[in-house]
Amino acid sequence: MAEIIWGLATSHVPSIGAAMDNAKTHDDYWSPLFDGYQPARDWMAHHTPDVVLIVYNDHANAIDLDLMPTFAIGTASHFPVADEGWGPRPVPPVLGHPDLATHLVESLIDEEFDITVANQLQVDHGLTVPLSVYTPEPGDAWPCPVIPVLVNVLQYPQPTAKRCYALGQAIGRAIQSYPDNIKVAIFGTGGMSHQLSGERAGLINETFDRMFLEKIQTDPQALTQISREEYIREAGSEGIELIMWLVMRGAMNSSITRITETYHVPASNTAAALALFENSESPS
Amino acid sequence: MAEIIWGLATSHVPSIGAAMDNAKTHDDYWSPLFDGYQPARDWMAHHTPDVVLIVYNDHANAIDLDLMPTFAIGTASHFPVADEGWGPRPVPPVLGHPDLATHLVESLIDEEFDITVANQLQVDHGLTVPLSVYTPEPGDAWPCPVIPVLVNVLQYPQPTAKRCYALGQAIGRAIQSYPDNIKVAIFGTGGMSHQLSGERAGLINETFDRMFLEKIQTDPQALTQISREEYIREAGSEGIELIMWLVMRGAMNSSITRITETYHVPASNTAAALALFENSESPS
Amino acid sequence: MSSKPVVEGTYVFGIEDNRRGYALNKLCSTFTSAENRQLFQDDEAGYCDKFDLTPEQRTAILERDWVKMLDLGGSIFYIFKLAQLDKKSVQYLGGIFTGMSTEEFIAELKAGGRHFG
Amino acid sequence: MSSKPVVEGTYVFGIEDNRRGYALNKLCSTFTSAENRQLFQDDEAGYCDKFDLTPEQRTAILERDWVKMLDLGGSIFYIFKLAQLDKKSVQYLGGIFTGMSTEEFIAELKAGGRHFG
Ligand SMILES: [Fe+3]
Ligand SMILES: [Fe+3]
Numbered sequence: 001m002a003e004i005i006w007g008l009a010t011s012h013v014p015s016i017g018a019a020m021d022n023a024k025t026h027d028d029y030w031s032p033l034f035d036g037y038q039p040a041r042d043w044m045a046h047h048t049p050d051v052v053l054i055v056y057n058d059h060a061n062a063i064d065l066d067l068m069p070t071f072a073i074g075t076a077s078h079f080p081v082a083d084e085g086w087g088p089r090p091v092p093p094v095l096g097h098p099d100l101a102t103h104l105v106e107s108l109i110d111e112e113f114d115i116t117v118a119n120q121l122q123v124d125h126g127l128t129v130p131l132s133v134y135t136p137e138p139g140d141a142w143p144c145p146v147i148p149v150l151v152n153v154l155q156y157p158q159p160t161a162k163r164c165y166a167l168g169q170a171i172g173r174a175i176q177s178y179p180d181n182i183k184v185a186i187f188g189t190g191g192m193s194h195q196l197s198g199e200r201a202g203l204i205n206e207t208f209d210r211m212f213l214e215k216i217q218t219d220p221q222a223l224t225q226i227s228r229e230e231y232i233r234e235a236g237s238e239g240i241e242l243i244m245w246l247v248m249r250g251a252m253n254s255s256i257t258r259i260t261e262t263y264h265v266p267a268s269n270t271a272a273a274l275a276l277f278e279n280s281e282s283p284s
Numbered sequence: 285m286a287e288i289i290w291g292l293a294t295s296h297v298p299s300i301g302a303a304m305d306n307a308k309t310h311d312d313y314w315s316p317l318f319d320g321y322q323p324a325r326d327w328m329a330h331h332t333p334d335v336v337l338i339v340y341n342d343h344a345n346a347i348d349l350d351l352m353p354t355f356a357i358g359t360a361s362h363f364p365v366a367d368e369g370w371g372p373r374p375v376p377p378v379l380g381h382p383d384l385a386t387h388l389v390e391s392l393i394d395e396e397f398d399i400t401v402a403n404q405l406q407v408d409h410g411l412t413v414p415l416s417v418y419t420p421e422p423g424d425a426w427p428c429p430v431i432p433v434l435v436n437v438l439q440y441p442q443p444t445a446k447r448c449y450a451l452g453q454a455i456g457r458a459i460q461s462y463p464d465n466i467k468v469a470i471f472g473t474g475g476m477s478h479q480l481s482g483e484r485a486g487l488i489n490e491t492f493d494r495m496f497l498e499k500i501q502t503d504p505q506a507l508t509q510i511s512r513e514e515y516i517r518e519a520g521s522e523g524i525e526l527i528m529w530l531v532m533r534g535a536m537n538s539s540i541t542r543i544t545e546t547y548h549v550p551a552s553n554t555a556a557a558l559a560l561f562e563n564s565e566s567p568s
Numbered sequence: 569m570s571s572k573p574v575v576e577g578t579y580v581f582g583i584e585d586n587r588r589g590y591a592l593n594k595l596c597s598t599f600t601s602a603e604n605r606q607l608f609q610d611d612e613a614g615y616c617d618k619f620d621l622t623p624e625q626r627t628a629i630l631e632r633d634w635v636k637m638l639d640l641g642g643s644i645f646y647i648f649k650l651a652q653l654d655k656k657s658v659q660y661l662g663g664i665f666t667g668m669s670t671e672e673f674i675a676e677l678k679a680g681g682r683h684f685g
Numbered sequence: 686m687s688s689k690p691v692v693e694g695t696y697v698f699g700i701e702d703n704r705r706g707y708a709l710n711k712l713c714s715t716f717t718s719a720e721n722r723q724l725f726q727d728d729e730a731g732y733c734d735k736f737d738l739t740p741e742q743r744t745a746i747l748e749r750d751w752v753k754m755l756d757l758g759g760s761i762f763y764i765f766k767l768a769q770l771d772k773k774s775v776q777y778l779g780g781i782f783t784g785m786s787t788e789e790f791i792a793e794l795k796a797g798g799r800h801f802g
Contacts, residue, residue, distance in 0.1 A: 059762045060713075060714060060760065060762035060763050060766065063351075064714070065404070065707060065711060065714065066402070066404035066405070067347075067353065067356065067400060067401070067402055067404075067405075068401045068703075069351065069353055069398075069400040070393060070400065071398045072351065075583050075586075075587070082717065083717050083718065084766070085717060085765075085766040085770070087719065098583075098584070098587060101583075102569075102570050102583045102584060103569055103570070103571075105441065105583060106441045106571045106572075106583075109442075110444065110571075112443075112444070112446075112447045113398055114353075114354040114355045114397055114398035114399065114400075114447070115398065116354060116398075116400055117352045117439065117583060117586075118350070118351055119349055119350055119351070119352065119583065119586045119587060119590070120349070120350040120590070121350070121351075154698060154760065154762060155698055155700065155760075156689045156690070156699040156700070157389065157390045157393040157394070157688070157689075157699075158393075159398065160393070160394065160396070162396075163396045163398070166396070180569075195695065196761045196775055196778070196779070197696050197755055197761040197778070197782055198694050198695045198696045198782060199693075199694035199782065199783060200692075200693075200694035200695050200799070200801055201778070201779040201782040201790075201799075202779050202783060202790060202793055202794055202798055202799040203798060203800070203801060204794070204797060204798020204799065205800070205801075206797065206798075228690065229690035232690060232695060232697060233690075233692050233695075233802070236695070237692070237695050237696060237697060237761075238761075265794070265798055266794040266795060268775055268776070269776065269779055269794060344593075344596075344597060344643065344646050345600055348597070349586055349590060349594060349597065359700050359703075359704070361704065366600065367600050367601065367602070368600060368649070369599045369605070369648075369649040369653065370652055382700075382701070382704060383686055385700075386699075386700045387686055387687070387688075389700060390687060390688045390700075394688075401700060401703075403700065403707070404707070438643065438645060439581055439582060439583065439586060439643075440572045440573070440580050440581065440582040440583070441571070441572075441582075462686070463686060464686075477681075479578065480644045480648070480658055480661070480662070481638055481644040481661070481665055482577050482578045482579045482638070482665060483576075483577035483578075483665065483666060484575075484577035484578050484682070484684055485662040485665040485666050485673075485682075486662050486666060486673060486676055486677055486681055486682040487681060487682050487684060488677070488680060488681020488682065488683070489681075489683070489684075490680065490681075512573065513575065516573055516575050516578060516580060517573075517578075520578070521575070521578050521579060521580060521581075521644075522644075549677070549680055549681055550677040550681060552658055553658050553662055553677060555681065
């Protein structure tokens with residue numbers, strides 16, 4: 001049986017990737033954020049998974065306006081890094097885990113989640129930035145295979161927070177029913193509060209973010225009760241990405257341990273955070 | 285409040301469309317099938333809806349191998365007729381109903397169905413043949429707007445029969461909550477038993493088909509208990525399309541009246557059927 | 569470790585088949601445009617070179633080995649587009665798949681179809 | 686009759702916006718290829734002609750009227766690809782959207798971001 005060993009919640013702001021790609025992480029602007037990452041990186045380096053699931057959203061790159069899935073899972077063996085408008089990030093190709101991904105899709109559809117199957121997929125900063133947060137110096141290859149789990153956050157109606165948490169719970173069960181004894185980590189990405197356009201551009205809501213950062217561990221149920229309108233109102237039109245953290249949280253056990261966290265404003269236009277959680281031994 | 289006035293279950297075999305397009309409906313081969321359609325056509329001509337929902341599957345035309353949704357709804361104002369490999373069918377363009385389609389998507393996602401939004405969509409024989417079964421001589425325009433509801437039946441795992449029925453029930457509720465007083469018809473398409481490839485090519489299972497044709501009215505719950513494996517085993521690898529009839533059935537009230545039905549073997553390689561049901565007055 | 573059903577005499581197209589048969593099916597998917605149909609008919613081998621086919625898939629396409637195409641991950645709905653280009657019917661394919669002539673296959677359908685189990 | 690939330694000072698991109706802004710967003714989506722980026726930069730007006738833009742959308746693109754693009758159904762994630770081509774940052778756009786200079790907008794972010802409600 002496979003098991004989830006830890007969960008990482010992290011922002012996936014493109015400029016966080018660019019700071020690493022351009023060796024700017026020691027600049028005054030960026031060092032507070034990257035210093036904050038260090039304890040998590042040290043801990044994760046000693047707790048290595050065999051495969052990671054990255055819950056993220058595409059940003060107008062691989063998913064077309066024509067056909068927008070609510071939830072999609074990447075089942076390919078290889079995910080090319082997308083050219084988002086300024087050439088692909090200089091990072092290694094992302095390898096998949098088709099067998100576990102297929103098991104996930106089959107289990108989730110059996111559990112009445114209406115998953116879209118991404119048999120081919122390019123991955124954008126929503127996936128590669130979290131990989132870089134985990135592994136800043138991958139060399140020629142990322143440390144393990146990756147399964148992309150895509151959530152629509154760009155077009156209303158996004159899935160409800162409650163549905164995202166339920167998807168996570170079903171992912172947790174599917175991983176437990178996978179016959180191989182492998183260790184899995186799951187990333188919930190995006191957020192925290194930010195808004196890119198409109199008169200409220202530049203919005204940051206530290207109060208909401210701190211509440212969310214606390215409750216994602218201690219009371220995720222409360223977060224599932226927040227409406228999409230309230231996420232947009234409180235965390236901004238792009239801050240609704242936080243619903244993706246609930247997929248990660250749902251996949252973990254009811255009791256989890258916070259290893260470390262960091263919160264920093266701003267990363268580009270965003271309140272950026274990282275929170276790392278170790279899973280408890282037994283599912284509940 | 286909108287209401288569903290009738291539901292039509294019908295095969296969508298491409299050659300049924302070709303028989304109409306090429307004026308072969310009076311040939312010995314085709315006349316038994318088209319004679320069987322006549323009572324339904326006469327009745328439908330006197331019970332005209334303002335919009336029709338067509339539950340169908342794409343056949344390697346508009347939906348790409350790369351990204352295969354379990355359930356998708358077409359929200360466009362216009363759906364071009366697909367070239368499936370031998371030029372588009374000579375039928376009018378299909379107009380959509382964006383407002384109701386958007387309401388459906390929003391309602392269904394609120395009810396935790398993970399709908400893919402088809403903002404642009406070409407429609408193939410899976411949708412146009414049922415339209416021709418309804419309206420054999422459309423002239424320059426189909427009689428009303430159409431909302432495509434797509435179900436994956438081509439790639440395992442298809443949604444379960446139970447999930448398809450539940451989707452139908454949620455569609456029924458969504459239509460009741462639509463504020464305009466419009467009349468809606470819903471088509472469940474595909475089937476009946478057939479298999480195009482493998483050593484069992486040419487499979488027809490009249491016993492299974494007759495059972496299904498009866499229970500789709502009287503005991504749809506029983507049909508939701510049939511596994512995908514059993515659908516494939518009994519009705520053939522393509523006969524699993526029958527799960528789409530359950531979406532139509534779920535959207536109707538528990539008690540429905542059978543107006544007419546017909547069953548004919550063969551239409552091309554398929555057991556073809558039509559069954560027309562009037563909805564009961566009050567939802568239950 | 570897929571839960572995909574195994575049904576004798578039946579191809580059940582699943583996620584792994586999609587992966588395995590991708591280039592073959594993709595090639596056939598391009599026949600939804602008249603221009604591509606013409607390009608293929610003008611130079612079948614050259615057209616095949618534009619896709620990342622395995623040598624077996626390439627041979628199966630060029631030799632119209634319909635059973636092999638399915639065995640190599642083809643989906644009947646994609647492969648049928650190639651048959652259409654050749655003006656072959658689903659009854660022709662049915663005959664091939666079952667070891668019958670097209671006429672015999674059509675006769676079995678007219679007699680009520682083929683029965684199993 | 687959409688249930689899409691209305692939040693003051695905020696664009697919530699929904700299904701109707703996708704329909705309305707389709708050509709504008711589609712044009713921007715093509716900037717994921719270097720070849721298309723070059724083609725656009727070589728002949729902006731000619732590039733626009735390849736898409737079914739409304740006259741207002743066309744003008745908004747050519748004049749870089751960022752607010753107008755959003756008002757006409759643009760999604761910030763598509764429009765930003767055009768800004769990138771112009772080497773404009775999200776902070777530049779933020780300044781435009783809020784009536785500030787880029788420097789002022791960046792200063793507000795560094796001071797903890799902008800607060801509402
Ligand atoms: Fe994002
Ligand atoms: Fe079909």
